[in-house]
Each structure stands twice: as C-alpha cells, then as structure tokens.
Amino acid sequence: MSASTATGGELARSDPERRHGWLYWQTSDAIVLTERALRHIPRNPELLIFSTIQPVMFVLLFRYVFGGAIRLPPGVSYVNYLMAGVFVQTVAFGSFTTGVGMAQDLQTGLIDRFRSLPMSRAAVLLGRTLSDLVRNTFTVAVMLGVGLLVGFNPQGGGLEIAGAIGLLLLMSFAFSWVGATVGLAVRNVEAVQSAGFIWLFPLTFASSAFVPTSSMPAGLRAFANNQPITHIINAVRDWSLGVPVGSNGWLAVVWCVGIVVVFVPLSVRLYRRAAST
Amino acid sequence: MTTTLEHGRPAISAVGLVKNFGKTRALDGFDLEVAPGTVFGLLGPNGAGKTTAVRIFTTLLEPDSGHAEVAGLDCVRDAHRLRSQIGLAGQYAAVDELLTGRENLEMVGRLYRLPRARARARAIDLLEQFGLSDAANRPARTYSGGMRRRLDLAASLIVTPPVLFLDEPTTGLDPRSRLSMWELIEKLREGGTTLLLTTQYLEEADYLADRIAVIDRGRTIAVGTADELKSQVGGERIELTLARGSDLDAAASALAPHVDGSVRIDGESRQLSAASANGARRLVDVVRDFDAAGIGIEDLAVRRPTLDDVFLTLTGHGAEEEAEAA
Numbered sequence: 001m002s003a004s005t006a007t008g009g010e011l012a013r014s015d016p017e018r019r020h021g022w023l024y025w026q027t028s029d030a031i032v033l034t035e036r037a038l039r040h041i042p043r044n045p046e047l048l049i050f051s052t053i054q055p056v057m058f059v060l061l062f063r064y065v066f067g068g069a070i071r072l073p074p075g076v077s078y079v080n081y082l083m084a085g086v087f088v089q090t091v092a093f094g095s096f097t098t099g100v101g102m103a104q105d106l107q108t109g110l111i112d113r114f115r116s117l118p119m120s121r122a123a124v125l126l127g128r129t130l131s132d133l134v135r136n137t138f139t140v141a142v143m144l145g146v147g148l149l150v151g152f153n154p155q156g157g158g159l160e161i162a163g164a165i166g167l168l169l170l171m172s173f174a175f176s177w178v179g180a181t182v183g184l185a186v187r188n189v190e191a192v193q194s195a196g197f198i199w200l201f202p203l204t205f206a207s208s209a210f211v212p213t214s215s216m217p218a219g220l221r222a223f224a225n226n227q228p229i230t231h232i233i234n235a236v237r238d239w240s241l242g243v244p245v246g247s248n249g250w251l252a253v254v255w256c257v258g259i260v261v262v263f264v265p266l267s268v269r270l271y272r273r274a275a276s277t
Numbered sequence: 278m279t280t281t282l283e284h285g286r287p288a289i290s291a292v293g294l295v296k297n298f299g300k301t302r303a304l305d306g307f308d309l310e311v312a313p314g315t316v317f318g319l320l321g322p323n324g325a326g327k328t329t330a331v332r333i334f335t336t337l338l339e340p341d342s343g344h345a346e347v348a349g350l351d352c353v354r355d356a357h358r359l360r361s362q363i364g365l366a367g368q369y370a371a372v373d374e375l376l377t378g379r380e381n382l383e384m385v386g387r388l389y390r391l392p393r394a395r396a397r398a399r400a401i402d403l404l405e406q407f408g409l410s411d412a413a414n415r416p417a418r419t420y421s422g423g424m425r426r427r428l429d430l431a432a433s434l435i436v437t438p439p440v441l442f443l444d445e446p447t448t449g450l451d452p453r454s455r456l457s458m459w460e461l462i463e464k465l466r467e468g469g470t471t472l473l474l475t476t477q478y479l480e481e482a483d484y485l486a487d488r489i490a491v492i493d494r495g496r497t498i499a500v501g502t503a504d505e506l507k508s509q510v511g512g513e514r515i516e517l518t519l520a521r522g523s524d525l526d527a528a529a530s531a532l533a534p535h536v537d538g539s540v541r542i543d544g545e546s547r548q549l550s551a552a553s554a555n556g557a558r559r560l561v562d563v564v565r566d567f568d569a570a571g572i573g574i575e576d577l578a579v580r581r582p583t584l585d586d587v588f589l590t591l592t593g594h595g596a597e598e599e600a601e602a603a
Contacts, residue, residue, distance in 0.1 A: 009353070025390065028387070028390075029388060032384055032387045033384075035384075036373065036376065036380075036384055039375065039376060040375045043375045043416060044375060054466075106372070108369065108371060108372075109367050109369045109371035110371050111372060112332075112337055112365070112367055113365065113367070113432065114388070115336070115337055115369040115383070115384070116335045116336060116337060116360060116361055116363065116364075116365040117388045118357060118358075118360035118388075118389065119388045119389075119390060120363040123388075203498075219471055232545060255520075259405065
C-alpha cells in the first residue's frame, strides 16, 4: 500500500484541471464514457441481435402481410413506401436502449460512483447517446440490406440519399436523449421498457409510417400530419425516392434540433439529482 | 499525502444534518466529527440513516439543513473540488459488469483525470494488490461477490484519496471475503487514510474502528471507543443458561439481587443475562442461591459486554431485530 499512497499524494497535488480548460475535460470524459458504452455492444450480442431482428420482422410482415391491402397513390410500390417508415420506427425504438442503459447504471450503483468523481455531469449521457448512435447505424444498415432484398428501390441521387441517412442519424441522437430522460425519470429497467412502448407506439403508428395519413379519421389525421415522426418519415421517404421534399425537410430538422435543445438539459438535470436506491 | 487535511481540524464533520425523503426523516439533526487518519465506524440498523449520511458527505445528496464538511471543503458549496479528495465504495459493488476488471479501473482512473498510460499502469498495480491479476481480463459479471467488492474498493483507491467512505463494505460477503476486506481496511489505515465505514455488524466496528458512533433514527445517540461504549452498559455481564425452561421466573428473581439493572430473559434459549460489576466475584453467590432454590444451571459465564448489549441499552431495541423488520 505504501507505493500507492505516494502516487496518491502526487496526484492530489498536481490538480490537472489547471493544466487544461473546462471544454478539454468535458470532451475527455465524454470520450472515456463513449468508449465504455461502445465496448458494451459486442459483449451484449443478444441486444444487438434482437434489436436488429425486430425491425427486419416488421419489414417482412408489412411488406407481405399488409402490403397488398394498403392503397397508395398510383406509381408507388408499397415496399418503397414502407422502408422510410420502418427506418424511422427502428431508430425511434432504438431510444429504448439508451433509457434502459441509464436505468441499469442507476440500479447497479454505477451512477453513484460517477457522481462521486470529479468528472463532467454530461459525459455518462453523451457516452450512451453516442454509442447508441453507432448501434442504430448498424441496425439501419442491416435493414437497408433486407429492404433491397425484398424489392426496395431507392431512386434519389447521392445528395438526397445522404440527406436521408443524415436525418436518420440526427433523429437517432435526438431520440436517445428522450430515452435517457425517461430512463433517469423512471429508474427501473422493466418500467422503462413499458414506458417506451406507451409513448413510441402511438407516435410511430399514428404517422405516415405504414399507411398514408389521408386514410385516417379527421382528428387522428390532424395529429399524424403535424407530429415529428411523420415529418421525419416524409422527408426520408421523399429523399430516398427522389421526390421533391417540400417543407418536410426543414420541419424534420427543426423538430430534431428542438428535441435535443429540450432534452439534453432536462436529462442532465435529472442525472445530477439521480439517486441509486 | 493528506494535502488538504490540517492538524487539529476534523477530516469529516457534520452539524445538525437533516434530510427528508417525502414523509420519512432519514437524518434528524445528525452530528459527527472524525479526526484525520482514524477509522471511524458508523453503526446502526438498516434505515438508521447511515447511507444517507455517507451520500451527503460524498456530494451525492444535498442536506435539507445543517452543515457537512469533508477535508476542509463544504459538501455542497465546494462539491466539485471535494470529489477529487474522496473515494467511495458502496454496498452494492458499483462496477461495470460488461467491462473487464482492468477496463473498469482504467475508466475510473481516466475520469480522475490520469493520462491514459498512467491510468493503465495504476489499474494493473491495483489489480495486483487486490489479488485480481488472474481475473484482470475477464468481464466483471463473471466475478464472485467478494471479487466485485475488491474491484469496487480498488476503483475508489485509484488516486488514494485522503478520505475514504466505505458503505457497508462487507454486507453479503462470505466469512473469508469479509476477513480479506478487513485486512485491506487495516492496510489503508496504516497508510494514513481517514476512513468512515458504516456497518450493521457490531463485531466489525469493534474490530476495525478507532471510534464508533451509534446511529438510530437519523441521530447519533452515542460516540466513543468500543471500550467506552461497552462500559456504558455497566462492565461485565453474567450470562446463564437454565437446564429447564420452567425455572425462568424463579431464576430471574434469584439472580436479581446479584446484578445491576434489569435481568434480560430469552425464553427460547432459556438464557438470562444482566450487567454486574465484579461479576466474577458474585458468581459464587449466584451459584449458591440457585442451588438452594433447586434451579438447574446448564451453562454459566461472565463476559464483557458486546456492542449488541450497547445497542440494546441505548435504543431499547436490538440492532438485529430492526434490521430484519426493515
């Protein structure tokens, strides 16, 4: 123990915060915690496999079970219509993982450890949201492959496809912060999962994901046409199919940025007060 | 190494801490003073407020009122600076289950702002010291309870903070792991660290702590060395086991004239006990009286009081029964 004691004294005196600024340490802590969360991905293969199988199942079910019964404007095949919806739904449901991860860290007492350290208050959240962005990217790539196999035929140009992918990633990041906020507020892993279904199911189904909103009753249609998921889906769909995107593009981006602006401070605030019990 | 600890100033102090959780008052005017370089035991049943106190000292909770200071820094106002001066090992080993032991320690080292290479060297060093070298590259979820606890403690010692908080460091450990944890705590004390440990185990506080505070319902009800606390209960105790349970009442009245204070009766184990100064000398009289009254004695002893007796005397209820009820 004597060797370690000497090290400790030296460390306590050196006070590294004076050598570098606030932003340096915020970034450094975020990198450490992102590395940590990225390491989790290959060590929890079940999560990766199931979070990929579920959307693939949705593609196949909607393509072959409902596809024939849903009426679309002439000239649009259902699989081309469907894919944008499934991409966005998958990314939305991916925010579960962030919430479950935060609840797990609370339950195991890890958040207590982090909060007792002289580190950034946002790093744990940033680590989770960034690593979930990586995982979501992987899932979307797999789905794209499956979509192409069952007849998905994107017609947009390179710039438009890049726009669709960029928007999906932005949405993944934004919704992860909502997931993190829910996780920190609800605190219990199972409850976070149920809570996720409660707000995500209506939001993803009462949208233009699987059917055109014109087929819905008036009240529901008004909601569906003006909620963020629909704007994002429409933008991704129009870009991927090479159709003029109209106001959907900037509305989708504004929604995502708005979600980040609201939920980052909200989740950091919850994190500061989080108590593991 | 205790850079921020000054002589004559307590390493940890609390004055009138109050903390409510909804309608429950976890701390109710809690006071504490711990001298630098000592091991201090916070002893009390579940729900007495031990963990709440530790959480305030380690900046995880803010008190509703009162004042807490650690290493000369205010636990609320100077929270950020204080965090580099303390270590915390909790009752539920807070390690990342999916990371290996080495990765866990490296991560904490880098969060303490060590450069990557230093963090790695320190991790390897600590794994060696805590007997975890063989398991260094296995995910922590494969560790036994004792190994996790050691890893958790190692993580709190990355920078050997001057003040260390151990919240029930041996709860749930098997006897062998508990002994090895005790040895580690002894070593830390020798290294000059100020240690505050909470425990429900009376013999643990007795063995490890220089001074002990008994805490019940959010208040400190007694402070002193183990010996001082024991002497509050009245020196030695006479303890006897009867041959027949039917003699309990007769035995209690036969014992009463020879002891100080009340006779404690446990019908199930047919045991009687009571404080008695000069117990050994009075034993002869006890045996003679019992013999005359025809009460058979199966076992008879004079022993020094345990902290269990202290707790019962101070609070009017046992430590264990409350722990079970909670």
